[in-house]
Amino acid sequence: MAVGLPELPYLHPIDGVEVGTCCAGIKYPGRKDLVIFRLCENSSVAGVFTRNAFCAAPVQIARSNLKNEPRYLLINTGNANAGTGPSGYADAVDCCAALAREEGVDAATVLPFSTGVIGEPLPVKRIVQGLPAALSVLDSSGWADAAEGIMTTDTLPKGASLEFEVAGTRFHITGISKGAGMIKPDMATMLAFVATDVAVSPGVLQHLLSVACNGSFNRITIDGDTSTNDSCILAATGSAGNPVLDCCEGELYQALLHKLTLICQQLAQAIVRDGEGATKFVTVRVEDAATTQEALDVAYTVAHSPLVKTALFASDPNWGRVLAAVGRAGLDGLDVGRIQVWLDEVAIVTDGGRSEGYLEAEGQRVMDQEEILIRVSLGRGDACEQIWTTDLSHEYVRINAEYRS
Structure with missing residues (x-):
């Protein structure tokens, strides 16, 4: 779809x-x-x-x-x-x-x-x-x-x-x-x-x-x-x-x-909007990176995470999966205490931990949308990059399992 x-x-x-x-x-x-x-x-x-x-x-x-x-x-x-x-x-x-x-x-x-x-x-x-x-x-x-x-x-x-x-x-x-x-x-x-x-x-x-x-x-x-x-x-x-x-x-x-x-x-x-089995159009924006490549490394790690992608398909505001992806993106000397994460305008992570006052109902409201912005601030510099991706659905698996049949 x-x-x-x-x-x-x-x-x-x-x-x-x-x-x-x-x-x-x-x-x-x-x-x-x-x-x-x-x-x-x-x-x-x-x-x-x-x-x-x-x-x-x-x-x-x-x-x-x-x-x-x-x-x-x-x-x-x-x-x-x-x-x-x-x-x-x-x-x-x-x-x-x-x-x-x-x-x-x-x-x-x-x-x-x-x-x-x-x-x-x-x-x-x-x-x-x-x-x-x-x-x-x-x-x-x-x-x-x-x-x-x-x-x-x-x-x-x-x-x-x-x-x-x-x-x-x-x-x-x-x-x-x-x-x-x-x-x-x-x-x-x-x-x-x-x-x-x-x-x-x-x-x-x-x-x-x-x-x-x-x-x-x-x-x-x-x-x-x-x-x-x-x-x-x-x-x-x-x-x-x-x-x-x-x-x-x-x-x-x-x-x-x-x-x-x-x-x-x-x-x-x-x-991206016509991605195989896609139900979500997702923008991953990484801000305040030290370099452009660093911003892209984090953005693609988030976008390629099967756990993030399946959470998107389920409309599950499981923000820990985003945080884990940022942490394994391979950045040297990453200060996790400076990480900020938003779903659209909803702050879900502040200074490396759950944002004070964050309500899961607000995260759920964003995740229920067809179009979602995941925004990450690294607090390391002035570089900013964004990529566009999709969720990972049952239909993606079916299409690729049956592609040659």
Whole structure:
């Protein structure tokens, strides 16, 4: 059950980007599972990818092909093509080559992406046979179908879009994402594709994406498992006609960074809201840490604690589980007498112990909510970070127990 995830909003077409989606029968007949993005010539493309050592064949190829002025993104669901060795790599190359032949371009300008079950051979024949159908419906308004076409265990499609103006010129950003489980990114998240009509140099675009991802996709976790296939792509077509943004300063740069980060945060939070079996959307904020990394270490320890996550599912204000997680986060010289903890605005721990006047009924009121803020003050410095996570429910176990059946 998605927690507070709205219906797919209007997704602004991006001039210079066409999207086509079809049912190729990769795993389930009649399900949208093959997506193609066609980018106009001279588009800049940036990407961030999983750091999992078992990164999938399509990740390896997409990372390598980024330098070749990409023109096409080829995405399939139903099969991750990960853990498939040299044959899996060859299969991904064959799919790229088939699309290149259809469109008369160099195969090195195609970026492949896959998501689904790990360790199974990629159904190359079905993907290749599906290419003409996806190409035949390429359209600038094809984003919504693509948001469905990249889903796996997601219950709803995920997308975000906005327009903004700088110096009299109107710009647009649109993106889609997918992911519901095996989510604890170390760059982006399962799959995300974002495009803008701003003209941006490749170097600046890569910087923009890295910064935006760090404040969004790199701040979510469902279950602490970093996928083999995580990829996030940002394309800039330049169709808005602005002078190419080639430095990390100025009004347009600041506006684009702000808006891009907003889009990425919406896409990232949508993944958490649709987390497998999720009944809670939880923000864990750690304040007064000595360093950013220290704040993140504590936040992720709390968010990954099975005891905290199951208490959240049970709506049980068992604050001792939060305190225990903070204590085992590995901080050197932690003064537990300075720890403060809140559930929303309710102080539950003051100076390392139960807050005077804390009433469990107040904690219960917060825990009964679908959206909860767990706030921790370490009393060690000025650093502050927050991440977004979910509870751990019976449904999560069922989904992952039955995933291959």
